[in-house]
Amino acid sequence: MRRTLFRTAGGVLMVLIAAVFVMPLLVMLRIALTAPADYREMPIDWFSAPYWESLLGVLRSDFPGKLLNSLGVSVVVTVIVVVLSALAGHALARLRSRSRERFLFFVLSTRMGPAVVFALPIYLLAANVKLIDTHVGIVLVYTFYSLAFGIWMMHGFFLDIPAEVEEAGQLDGLGNWGVFTRISLGMVRPGLIATAILVFIFTWNEFFYAFILTRSSAATFPTAIPGYFGAFQVDWGSMFSASALGVLPPMVFGLIVRKWLTTGLSGGAVR
Incomplete structure (x- = not known):
């Protein structure tokens, strides 16, 4: 009872x-x-x-193009960050040096400051190399923004792999790259998936840098939401229709991979 x-x-x-x-x-x-x-x-x-008129009006506007921009940028950034984070995280996990913790702190310090602190230097740099309102520019900024988080995550997962397992692979004739690709990556697959999901969601929802660095051709969907706020009234139907369309892709993605996300977050990176 x-x-x-x-x-x-x-x-x-x-x-x-x-x-x-x-x-x-x-x-x-x-x-x-x-x-x-x-x-x-x-x-x-x-x-x-x-x-249905509010939803149809949003679909007939340029909003679907901004959704496609968000999807493309999020996928590219996620792939780049996961690859670089896996390489850096594995190297740091196997580094036997007192400077490892200092380097990790330096990496994490890039995420400690508010975004507005880095906005002006990043904007000036992007303007000088003509990357304003380009997909390359926003991908580079998002990669820099998410890389510290990815390295921190993957470093924790690689630390959970016993060094003896990799040493056994070397005794079997595998080189460093073979051990990394055939043994280590397979053992941290849940961590790779969890990192990819979180980076994708962070990139998909990011507004501040997209608002500063894009205008029209490379604009992502979060920058379109303020456009429904007028000086004297708010187009609530269109705004909520656009918001619902923007929420749908990451929600579906999260439902599909929720099993791997739960497994990954229960690993060593967030103990």
């Missing part, structure tokens, strides 16, 4: 916690499919006929 009571209470608590996180998303979707004249009606009529 006591065990059943605890399980029931735990189930109710999980449902309440899930409702807290899901309810804002449901409200956003409901308002996105509500006619402008009914935005402020309370309580919300969840069963009224959907109003």
Whole structure:
């Protein structure tokens, strides 16, 4: 009886916690499919006929192109960061030197300052080399922005691999590169997936640098959301429709790979 009571209470608590996180998303979707004249009606009529004009207006605008920009930039940045982080993380995990911790602290220090501190130097540098409003420029900035986090994550996962396993591979005739690709990478696969997921989400949601360094051709979807705020009114239907479209890709991606994300985050990088 006591065990059943605890399980029931735990189930109710999980449902309440899930409702807290899901309810804002449901409200956003409901308002996105509500006619402008009914935005402020309370309580919300969840069963009224959907109003599709706001969503169709967003799809007919340049917003889908910005979604594609976000997808392309996020995928490219994720691949680059994961590859470089795996190489650097493995090297640091096997480095037997007192300077390793100092170097890791230096790497992490690039993420400690607020983005606004680096905005002006990055903008001036990008303007001098003509990378403003280009995909190459925003990819380079995002790679620099996420690389410290990726190295820190992968360093922790590679530390969990016993050095004896790699030494056994060397005794079997594998070189350093063979040990890394055939043994080490396979053992940290959950960590690679977890790092890739988090880097993808961080890049997808990033607004500040995209707002500063892009104009139109390389603009990502977060920079389009403020465009629905006018001087005297807000186009709530279009804004929430665009937000729902922007939330959908990472949500689907996270649902697909949630098993590997849970496994990876339970590893050594976040002990």
